[in-house]
Amino acid sequence: MGMNAASILNGLLQKNTRRTRTPPTNSITITNSIKDHLNSGSLKKAVSILFAAPVPVPSYIYARLFNLCSSSRAIVEARKVESHLVTFCERPPIFLLNRAIEAYGKCGCLEDARELFEEMPHRDGGSWNAIINAYSQGGCAEKAISVFSRMNKLGVAANEITFASVLGSCAVILSLFLSRQVHGLIIRCGLCWNVILGSSLVDVYGKCRIIGDARRMFDEIPNPNAVSWNVIVRRYLEMGDEREAITMFFKMVEANARQLNFTFSNALIACSSIFALKEGYQIHNVAIKVGFEEDTVVMNSLINMYAKCGGLEGACRLFDQPGSKNVISWTSIVSGYATSGRTAEARELFNKMPERSVVSWNAMLAGYVKFLLWEEALDFVFSMRKTTKDIDHVTLTLILNVCAGSLDVELGKQVHGFVYRHGFFSDLFVCNALLDMYGKCRSLRYSRVLFFEMGHWRDRVSWNAFIGSYARHHQSEVAMEMFREMLWETTPSEFTFGTLLAACANIFTLKQGKQIHGYMIRNGYEIDLVVRGALVDMYSKCRSLEYAIKVFNEAVLHDVILWNSMLLGCAHNGRGVDVLELFGLMQEEGIKADHVTFQGILLACIGEGFVDHGRQYFNSMSDKFCIIPRLEHYECMIELFSRYGFIDELEDFIKRMPFEPTVEMLTRVFDACREHEHSKLGEWAAQRLNEFKPLTPFQFETLPEPDLGKL
């Protein structure tokens, strides 16, 4: 302890001076020589000349030396200058020692800074500022604050520099209590008109998520500068109030304040996340007007905004401008195509990328995942693992989504192992994706183990995933019990209610479903379209069609999903005529039917025996509604013809299908033929059934080995 480089050098210096009685060197010559080196920026030479001279130099030379040490982060030189100073100046001026503390702080040597500060026989306010700032800049917010409180106890007056550092530290530890106290002190010192302190207060209140106070502080700043505006825009964005972030940006334009490129990117992020294409376009115009269209950050943010807000053409136009192509803009473009479902084009662009980062791979993969293209996604993961060893928490989350979507619990377990081995276990997003995967793969055992292993750093999403796995196992009582358990720890979200209601719908427990509905009303939860759909579904599956209709009618807005819930609800309750009537109303409202709508309609036709109608509706799908009938629609038609004995039509239908009939279809046809005594078609079906060989189960091991564990 205490034998740092400075003190060793100190000792050497003293020995040196004692032994060799060098004649007093001309101090002016030395000073001039050091000045020359300082002017040409060669710090090392300046310091070595100083170090060789056993005489003090004027204070301003030491000051310049320390400043250069600070800006070039030269710790060795800083130590040499300090040791020279304390050796040859009997009582070094305090302000020079303050410079030394600053230099140590800037070099990140907080221990040197602290030691010097503690050893100083006399300190002034600047010494306190220097050490507090060193701590606050060096990432030791708590230490900065504790030195500040020591300073206060000793009655040393703080100034704006002190407060700026302290507020910076408050913003790191997110202490609202402390921030308010410092705010009080600032007011008492009459410093609240200082722009920097004002902006810092906006910053710290915003970071503590007291956005109202942040805004009040902002409004009190007499002349907000570029940083002040940037902070308020950024804080609104982080609060999720994108509208206000954009509004503040335009206010800034009105106020003629100078923009920073970051302010543009913050405002554009706000536009992206609420799909505000029009506002984004206006911001683009501002960027052109103030000459920011060359700035890479602004350019990339603009490309990203257009790509996200559905203005892909605009994004491409910017992208095609010379000098606009880099990894980030490439990735934005690929992501724009991928997330809008144009995966083939996205992939083509992706393949053309001159350079890719892990984010580029993730963007492409996210596209496959979003559009449920599990096979493509899996192939893509394999080539990703072959091409690069880059992988991050986002990749892992996406791979887990693929596992969940394709119900591949084996691959999921491999990923789980990878997560353990590579230190991703502390990532809540990854762990929640693991929980979700086990839940969707119906691996309740693994879900439970993981959920309890996660202990108390789980969040609301973890609970939702966990409750979801019980719901999927039709254990709605346990799901409800877990819900009550959840309330001790966190607050539920709309997603929770959707999950619980689906669980109730699956096992037809009206009582619990009503409890959840009641809980939501009592606690003032907004019933959004998803939850409303789940409620309609639950009530109708629990045979409370009247409630279902009531919930349906209470909606201000009916989207196609809500209509579908209602249609299917009626269909499941044997109210086929109502289904067809509702379908008419739905079209009057101008809602475009989708494939689920037609499933409801066809089910209604089956229930009512409307064979003609069924046939017409089925044909209208592709003729009028541009919906390609899916497997389930073909199944409905086969059921319709089979149940009502339309065997000739059945034969015609099944033999003209654009794909091979499934085992289930053939079995149904076979049964229908037996019932309606139609041996010809029955024999045909029986023969086709015999051709089916037992399926070999999908083996992950036989695929090219990705071995997620080895990299």
Place this chain on the structure above:
DNA sequence: AAATTTTTAC
């Protein structure tokens, strides 16, 4: 003399 924000792509 010194200090505040921000770091764009999943």
